[in-house]
Amino acid sequence: MENSSAKRLDFVRTNEKSDNSHHHYKHHHQIGHKHGEGSAIDYYAYASKIRGWNPSFKVAFSVLTLLLCIVLNNPLVSLAVIVSMAYLTVVKGGLPLGAYLSVLMIPLTFIILGTVAIGIDFSRQPIGQFNLYLGFGYLYTSIAKLKEMVFLMMKVFGAISAMIMMTLSTPSSEIIGVLRKAHVPKLIIELMNLIYRYIFILLDVFNNMRNSADSRQGYCDFKTSCQTFGNVASNMLVLSLKKANAYYTAMEARGYEGDLVFLEDEKPFQISQVIYAVGFMLFLLLLWYVTK
Amino acid sequence: MREPILKVNNLHYSYGTGNPALKGVSVNIYNGEKIAVIGSNGSGKSTFFLNANGVLKADHGEISYQGTVINKKNLKELRKNIGIVFQDADNQIIASTVMAEVGFGPMNLKLPREEVLHRVDEALTYMNILDFKDRPPHYLSGGEKKRVTIADIIAMKSEVIIFDEPTAALDPLNAQMLEDVLVKLGQEGKTMLISTHDVDFAYRWAERAIVFDRGKIIADGTPLEIFKNREILKQANLKRPTMLDVYEMLVEKKMVKNTDAYPTTPKELKILLENNLYYPESSVPMI
Numbered sequence A: 001m002e003n004s005s006a007k008r009l010d011f012v013r014t015n016e017k018s019d020n021s022h023h024h025y026k027h028h029h030q031i032g033h034k035h036g037e038g039s040a041i042d043y044y045a046y047a048s049k050i051r052g053w054n055p056s057f058k059v060a061f062s063v064l065t066l067l068l069c070i071v072l073n074n075p076l077v078s079l080a081v082i083v084s085m086a087y088l089t090v091v092k093g094g095l096p097l098g099a100y101l102s103v104l105m106i107p108l109t110f111i112i113l114g115t116v117a118i119g120i121d122f123s124r125q126p127i128g129q130f131n132l133y134l135g136f137g138y139l140y141t142s143i144a145k146l147k148e149m150v151f152l153m154m155k156v157f158g159a160i161s162a163m164i165m166m167t168l169s170t171p172s173s174e175i176i177g178v179l180r181k182a183h184v185p186k187l188i189i190e191l192m193n194l195i196y197r198y199i200f201i202l203l204d205v206f207n208n209m210r211n212s213a214d215s216r217q218g219y220c221d222f223k224t225s226c227q228t229f230g231n232v233a234s235n236m237l238v239l240s241l242k243k244a245n246a247y248y249t250a251m252e253a254r255g256y257e258g259d260l261v262f263l264e265d266e267k268p269f270q271i272s273q274v275i276y277a278v279g280f281m282l283f284l285l286l287l288w289y290v291t292k
Numbered sequence B: 001m002r003e004p005i006l007k008v009n010n011l012h013y014s015y016g017t018g019n020p021a022l023k024g025v026s027v028n029i030y031n032g033e034k035i036a037v038i039g040s041n042g043s044g045k046s047t048f049f050l051n052a053n054g055v056l057k058a059d060h061g062e063i064s065y066q067g068t069v070i071n072k073k074n075l076k077e078l079r080k081n082i083g084i085v086f087q088d089a090d091n092q093i094i095a096s097t098v099m100a101e102v103g104f105g106p107m108n109l110k111l112p113r114e115e116v117l118h119r120v121d122e123a124l125t126y127m128n129i130l131d132f133k134d135r136p137p138h139y140l141s142g143g144e145k146k147r148v149t150i151a152d153i154i155a156m157k158s159e160v161i162i163f164d165e166p167t168a169a170l171d172p173l174n175a176q177m178l179e180d181v182l183v184k185l186g187q188e189g190k191t192m193l194i195s196t197h198d199v200d201f202a203y204r205w206a207e208r209a210i211v212f213d214r215g216k217i218i219a220d221g222t223p224l225e226i227f228k229n230r231e232i233l234k235q236a237n238l239k240r241p242t243m244l245d246v247y248e249m250l251v252e253k254k255m256v257k258n259t260d261a262y263p264t265t266p267k268e269l270k271i272l273l274e275n276n277l278y279y280p281e282s283s284v285p286m287i
């Protein structure tokens, strides 16, 4: 909790003078997850310096980059994507490097665990360029296999960093706005909007309840903790039903008649950005063509 | 006699299975009135407001707005004309940026985009939160959220505005700012109902005070009449405004002349003291 309130403070500063906010951030951020990573990502998106870019552009750009990265299937292209997405997020977006790495940690773990199976295999005979005898069989691999593994890792990593560039610079509400423009059914859009807002309400309620229980010795030993957890959980259910009711009331009071429409900020396309983006795509294609 | 803008007649309401929260409330509200709604916790103020806005449907009794009795068909008109700022800001905020939140009401009124943007800016300026425009409400403090919800309703420009304990979460500076906004809204001719536990605020701001106790209105009159009536204050768990006590003490100790011009703010008291100091004729004033 302490950590998150410190960040809130920084957020205010970021808005006031976005140029030197960089220094404030750094000293208290390390790799790791202090509180719900979900809300941290949301938080970074609002604080990003490239939040002002047109969201449709950002979504289209990152999706195209992701597709190129997968379709071209070229390690150099993957590397270029990884580097340029990190550049966009960290340098252009002003996200501290530590925070960026900490967000990447989760997918990175999965990628490594997932690709190890491709690089390393198991056999009863000592085959392959390298093998390790385990008593009942051999763990073996070869340069070619390792190369394949690393290239796959880079490809997936590139694709993911393109997506992460988008999520770390575009608040969910804006992404939902883009989906709406892309004619995703209205019902889904409305649900997404409400669920998004609701997540924070329930998180808040949960945090408050947990903290207040904690301050009253609700987690002093294992048995009490279990009991408190049960109480908090059942209270959450009742509260979320009540909140839903209160919400509907408040929406009705402001003239809601079945159509949930929000005012969206129009962020103009910048031609220069589009040109850069096209240039980047062409560069990736060229890189692929040359090293094919 | 003027026609009341909002007329509530014998309103009864109970929540689900529980005890009745309103037991026969009748009141006439006239255009441009500034009303303080006071009463102890659980006396039915919020319930009354929600009924007046048409969000809760009364078990019994009727509400008319500008002479038209409200029924299912014209409920929308009622909601359009009566805006309500909820007691709990978290129950009101539904959008994920402050701008979208304040624009929600005007969007529902089907106003053109330009007009919505204009109103949002205006309301945010009123509440001194223009620089929060792009921020998500879930990273705001309690008082900041409260100001957003007040801006929500200002942007709807409804004729009647109901505030359910607006000053509770605000720091002194922002509470003062809210009072300035209330004065501005008053000059625009809005009818306002404010529930509050701050008797000093009710005393200096309101033209009329309505006292709730256990689901009934037990008193309705000018704040002065009500706060001088000790019986009512006792019944409704209220205390007297400081300025009233101070003034009466000054009169009692023969320090000011009793002019019946009751001061409601320290500033008014100062003017009164400058003009009406009580000098016994025979003695020379000592300074």
Ligand SMILES: Nc1ncnc2c1ncn2[C@@H]1O[C@H](COP(=O)(O)OP(=O)(O)OP(=O)(O)O)[C@@H](O)[C@H]1O
Binding pocket: B015, B016, B018, B020, B021, B039, B040, B041, B042, B043, B044, B045, B046, B047, B048, B087
């Ligand atoms: N959602 C609800 N469900 C059931 N009972 C309720 C609900 N809200 C209020 N009540 C009950 O209705 C009565 C009137 O409550 P109300 O909220 O109108 O009081 P209030 O005058 O606004 O009080 P406060 O000053 O504390 O805000 C109370 O006895 C309360 O317990």
Ligand SMILES: [Mg+2]
Binding pocket: B045, B046, B047, B087, B164
């Ligand atoms: Mg209340």
